[in-house]
Amino acid sequence: MSLSREEVKKIAQLAKLELSSKKEELYQEQLTRILDYMEKLNELNTKDVEPLYSPCPNKSILREDKVEKYFSKQEILKNSPEPNEDFFVVPKII
């Protein structure tokens, strides 16, 4: 299985990453090799095998729906990349 340069660009776009052209080339080669290795799984017939997405045996763990205050606004906004007392500020959208 060989990944085209276009496919690499497409994946980067989906993942919201911007790759330099050098990195595109490197990833094209590396991802192709890694995916080739993953192809190994096709040797196995898994037709009736139930997928296991998590080893966790829990069903729904419910708790009382009680309002609790964990943090103040200041504590949460403290790490904001652009400081503001009330909001998270992002570049202008409209």
Add this chain to the structure above:
Amino acid sequence: MQELVQKSIFEIKELLATKKISVQEVVLSCLEQIEKTESNIHAFITLRDKDEVLTEAKDLDKAGYNSEKPLWGIPIGLKDVFTTKDLRTTCASKILENFIPPYDAEVVVRLKQAGAIILGKQNMDEFAMGSSTENSAFGPTKNPWNLEYVPGGSSGGSAASVAAGQCFAAIGSDTGGSIRQPAAFCGLVGLKPTYGRVSRFGLIAYASSFDQAGPLTKTVQDAALMLSVIAGADPKDSTCIQQPVESDLLNLTLGDLKGIKIGLPKEYFEKGLDAEVAQSIEQFVQDMQKIKAEIVEISLPHTEYAIATYYILAMAEASSNLERFDGVKYGFRAKQARNLEEMYVLSRSLGFGDEVQRRIMLGTYVLSAGYYDAYYKKAAQVRRLIKNDFDQALSKCDFILAPVSPTTAFKAGERTQDPLQMYLVDIYTTSLNLAGLPGITIPIGLGQNSKLPVGVQLIGNWLDEKRLLDTAFKLEQITEKLPLPSIA
């Protein structure tokens, strides 16, 4: 006289309880050891302020020994993957370089409640993605046994730190071997508990159906003590096991292994295992038989598919988990962005390191339309087969004995050029995380040629930590005590 910093937690506890030493002396000995070794090994990303730590020690001394706090006055380290209130938490990534969490991870809450003194945050592969602690935005950690070698990963800073005597124990995280493999490379005990034993609240997610926190320590007894502190249900993590941990977790007994069946998976010893590691394990198996362990051959037929299965699923989960890093609410934001889309894209591209981007790319690909069934679902099906292998194997024996890594620690820079080569190192560790089972690394000696530590892992059944630790404790008695690493 053996130096303080080389002692186990239990030895220090005894000295503290009998007032032979003060907490301040213990903390000072660690700070001095850090001073002496840190420039060589680079185990920490963030060290707490010395005066602050010493004041904490002084306060404990003033209040007096408290037998109800199992880690009273014990200096420990934390892998920088756990959030710590008001203490920088980076995950070894530029994208979290200045992140100061407003809350403690549940593990950290419990350690503090138990009286532990946290010295700082330890180096790791960025977002726990790696097997050598070379993928850190803050530079690599070196192995205290030989500075030209890697300490393993991704909890490499924690392993190097404990091995060098900087702290008495550390909490790491294990997604595909990240506690057990660095423990083996640095000559330590490393425990990966059953999935769900320990809360993941505040453990910054890499692959949520695999991630599990656990201790790196000098002895099995210390590992049991650390587990007893951090384990147990947490309402903030719905994947936590609800049943309580055995109250007699610390009641480890000496003796032989009469009646205990140890399974050796034949696939693990067929090919790819380095000769000196194979030789050490062979010797160890003979020693086990001398204390009456019954050795049986078992089979884990899907072993050769474990790496592909693990990486597909872990990368898929990673690509989804790491979507949250968008430069909006915390973490790095690219200043030059002119609009929202550019802010997302540039912050992520400049903030994430190379390996993290590679895994996000692969994860995105295997989850994308048209490939989901072929990769993600397929891998989840094989995960079931691998889990079934373990269920079958563990119905024929009490524990499985396996290598941890095909070789002892490898040289720094040796595998960084080829990501696939680095992934293949994880052959003996990832299966356990796929199945969610507990495993413990114990050191069994030094490799004949490399003179570096060799470890084995003992794998137990679901929630069988008590028996696992008890058996590891008995095995620890038949292994020769390792010498000190050259940097210690």
